[in-house]
Amino acid sequence: MALPRSLAVWVVLLAPLAAQLPRSPEDLPADVRQTLTARMGGDPFTVLGAWQRAPRDAEPPPWLPDQREGDDAWHWLLHTALWHADPDVAYAAARMLSYPQLDLPASERWITVVWPHIFDAEDAPDWGEVRRQVSSTDVARLLAVRDCWHAEVRPFFLGDMHRCMRPEFAPLLAALALCDDPFLRRGGFGNLGTIAGYSDQHRDVIGKALLALQAADLADPVEPFVRAHHLGHTPRAYQLPAARPGWSPLLRAALQRSFLELDRPLFWPFLMRWAEDETPADEDRLLLAALLDCGKQEGCWLALRTMARMPVDPHLQRRVAALTAPASEALVLAARHDWPALRELAATDEEALAVALEYDFDATFLAWSAVAFGADAAAGLAAVDRLLGVADALAAPCRTNPLLPARLRQAIALFGERLDFPRLHRLASELPAARSERLIELYWAAVTPANLADCDAAVFEVSPSIALRDRLREWGASPQAAVRAPALDLLLRLGDARLDQAVIEHWQAHHGDDPLLLARCREAASVRTFLADCLRRQPADADGAPSVSACNLLAAVAMAGGLPDEVAEHWAGQLSDERQSPRVRERFAHWREQALDGDYVTALLDHHGALPIRQVPVAYLGLVDDDRVRELLQKVRSTPGAAVQGAIDELALGGDWRCKQEVDELRHRHVYGWFDDATSPVQVGGRSLDLVPWLLGELETNCCRRNSAASALEYLYGFETHAVPENALQTQAARARAHWQAVGEHLRWSVIAGRFVVAAH
Numbered sequence: 001m002a003l004p005r006s007l008a009v010w011v012v013l014l015a016p017l018a019a020q021l022p023r024s025p026e027d028l029p030a031d032v033r034q035t036l037t038a039r040m041g042g043d044p045f046t047v048l049g050a051w052q053r054a055p056r057d058a059e060p061p062p063w064l065p066d067q068r069e070g071d072d073a074w075h076w077l078l079h080t081a082l083w084h085a086d087p088d089v090a091y092a093a094a095r096m097l098s099y100p101q102l103d104l105p106a107s108e109r110w111i112t113v114v115w116p117h118i119f120d121a122e123d124a125p126d127w128g129e130v131r132r133q134v135s136s137t138d139v140a141r142l143l144a145v146r147d148c149w150h151a152e153v154r155p156f157f158l159g160d161m162h163r164c165m166r167p168e169f170a171p172l173l174a175a176l177a178l179c180d181d182p183f184l185r186r187g188g189f190g191n192l193g194t195i196a197g198y199s200d201q202h203r204d205v206i207g208k209a210l211l212a213l214q215a216a217d218l219a220d221p222v223e224p225f226v227r228a229h230h231l232g233h234t235p236r237a238y239q240l241p242a243a244r245p246g247w248s249p250l251l252r253a254a255l256q257r258s259f260l261e262l263d264r265p266l267f268w269p270f271l272m273r274w275a276e277d278e279t280p281a282d283e284d285r286l287l288l289a290a291l292l293d294c295g296k297q298e299g300c301w302l303a304l305r306t307m308a309r310m311p312v313d314p315h316l317q318r319r320v321a322a323l324t325a326p327a328s329e330a331l332v333l334a335a336r337h338d339w340p341a342l343r344e345l346a347a348t349d350e351e352a353l354a355v356a357l358e359y360d361f362d363a364t365f366l367a368w369s370a371v372a373f374g375a376d377a378a379a380g381l382a383a384v385d386r387l388l389g390v391a392d393a394l395a396a397p398c399r400t401n402p403l404l405p406a407r408l409r410q411a412i413a414l415f416g417e418r419l420d421f422p423r424l425h426r427l428a429s430e431l432p433a434a435r436s437e438r439l440i441e442l443y444w445a446a447v448t449p450a451n452l453a454d455c456d457a458a459v460f461e462v463s464p465s466i467a468l469r470d471r472l473r474e475w476g477a478s479p480q481a482a483v484r485a486p487a488l489d490l491l492l493r494l495g496d497a498r499l500d501q502a503v504i505e506h507w508q509a510h511h512g513d514d515p516l517l518l519a520r521c522r523e524a525a526s527v528r529t530f531l532a533d534c535l536r537r538q539p540a541d542a543d544g545a546p547s548v549s550a551c552n553l554l555a556a557v558a559m560a561g562g563l564p565d566e567v568a569e570h571w572a573g574q575l576s577d578e579r580q581s582p583r584v585r586e587r588f589a590h591w592r593e594q595a596l597d598g599d600y601v602t603a604l605l606d607h608h609g610a611l612p613i614r615q616v617p618v619a620y621l622g623l624v625d626d627d628r629v630r631e632l633l634q635k636v637r638s639t640p641g642a643a644v645q646g647a648i649d650e651l652a653l654g655g656d657w658r659c660k661q662e663v664d665e666l667r668h669r670h671v672y673g674w675f676d677d678a679t680s681p682v683q684v685g686g687r688s689l690d691l692v693p694w695l696l697g698e699l700e701t702n703c704c705r706r707n708s709a710a711s712a713l714e715y716l717y718g719f720e721t722h723a724v725p726e727n728a729l730q731t732q733a734a735r736a737r738a739h740w741q742a743v744g745e746h747l748r749w750s751v752i753a754g755r756f757v758v759a760a761h
Helices: 005-013 030-040 044-053 072-081 087-094 104-117 127-133 136-143 154-164 167-176 182-198 203-212 249-261 268-277 282-293 297-308 314-321 329-335 339-346 350-359 361-372 377-391 404-418 421-430 437-445 457-462 468-476 481-494 500-510 515-521 525-537 548-561 565-578 582-596 600-609 627-637 644-653 657-669 672-677 692-698 703-717 732-746
Strands: 747-750 755-758
Touching: 030 044, 030 072, 044 072, 044 087, 072 087, 087 104, 104 127, 104 657, 127 154, 127 672, 136 154, 136 167, 154 182, 154 672, 154 703, 167 182, 167 203, 182 203, 182 268, 182 703, 203 249, 203 268, 249 268, 249 282, 249 297, 268 297, 282 297, 282 314, 297 314, 297 329, 297 350, 314 329, 329 339, 329 350, 339 350, 339 361, 350 361, 350 377, 361 377, 361 404, 377 421, 404 421, 404 437, 421 437, 437 457, 457 468, 457 481, 457 747, 457 755, 468 481, 481 500, 481 515, 500 515, 500 525, 515 525, 515 548, 515 565, 525 548, 525 582, 548 565, 548 582, 548 600, 565 582, 565 600, 582 600, 600 627, 627 644, 644 657, 644 672, 657 672, 672 703, 692 703, 692 732, 703 732, 703 755, 732 747
Parallel strands: none
Antiparallel strands: 747 755
């Protein structure tokens, strides 16, 4: 019989490991217990429990380390005490443990230990730690608890926890928005607004919460900490209108509430997207007229956009003519169905082009193509730039027409030969979905030594029909500096050293302060020799510290020898930051000799290993394929007080199966702290596109969690989520999914860009 998922994961995670954190008070070593007993004046667990039970205003005992620091013995005590059967002993330890020091079983234990104290008026845990460790299941449990909130926690809990909010919590947040506590009502409703900004899920829940909102709930509560003054809150009573053709009753009621009854519209992008997804009818004319007259720009936008997709109504047209609220000229023309005037405006105005491509696509695109592909290069480039402004990221009141990429590809196939380099470059570099083989072929044919530096060479690199390196080598061997220089620049970025001596000379002349760039050409023995000679010649500073240049050269020699680029770049930064420290002064010459002998991993480990194990920086080490590095990471992973979660991340990145299982479980539990703290390679699972669907889902959560997912997607294949405004008529997640659906199968790794790039397709 198959084990349940959660049990199966625990079987794997709790299986005997070569190294792991302590799991019991019995794991406290005898010599450590003896040291702690002498220091604390008694059995360490007993003393720790007594301190937890002491009044909170008592003087801190002399054995308590300052600022929650301490030596190895102290960290051993905390990690073993966490598993103590006495809840006071365990909670005392939990209060002084931080998420990066815990693996998944220890974090689970931490949650269990602190849970009874979460709403403790006298001794609540640090909410920052709670936020970083709770799973989505834990957050749901917290949102379901309403009767044990105390005055000091209520004002900020939901605000502090918004980083953990997800669309599936909408029903629980809506329930809080109706409760007696004024802070919980505002916090619950505010978090619903955050969800509505990034997701179109739970429209029925959010719509009903909006209808039940009392206008007074938006004001600051009077005497908020006097609970007796806030009992018996009565949600606003409402009745949905009768069902009829057109918009649904709940949508009509929500539109009326937000735009017509409140001083400022709430959730208006959410409501506009909802209205766009339903089909209006003549029965909605009364509401549309009220929206035109409401004096709110967003309500006017909604009405005008709706009129643009309905038959012309004379009564509404007269209301449009009498508008007093600020209105988009383009939307007014669309609402009037005045397509000729709209197309004329679209010839010079970006917003008008966006609106016209929505409602009058064929005629507008034909008119745009006549200019964009025309003989007037300047006018054509201006037209292309206007299109770029509306193609991907539109603020309200516009949205992208899904027909655009396909029609653009057709136009390029027919008229692409008319385009000069600037127009081809704009289209190819800025519109990945339009990168047809024909476009890239024309773009490549237009590349010359004069414009090579301005082209998007990564597109050529990943398109198999383009012989990029051959042309670069040809130009790189030219006797003319103007022809040679831009080609050698790209060969450097490609790590191509076929023209090794020319590449070295070009680097010396133009990039001599960046040895890591030259180290990309690691396949050339001449490059490796040159970098080694440069490192040997580097003198120390007058005070005996290595120079920044020497630190960079050491990392470059290691990179040329095979150290992964990200690790070398990170190490160079660490060495430069620490170059005045005694250990770097003392050991740098030794590391230099090790790197020059090809033993760069030993040098790297000696640099890291000189630190106390709890201070070892583990970022990016998972990319190093060496048993000694894995051994160091395992040591960090099992050392109380060390960067345990970071070590697990890096071991997973390096392929350790148990650690990969643990990271996978953290991902599925939606643990905010892990995801937010992890390096980009860990967040995306290495150089792989497998986690993109999951990352796209994370965009639909909230601003903070979205930020990490957005950064991961940009790191992986360059998609800029933030280019889509939060008030757009398409959520950021929806736009990202559409982009992924259009280009996902055509992404190829680019050395030049250091990420996946859309190839010709």
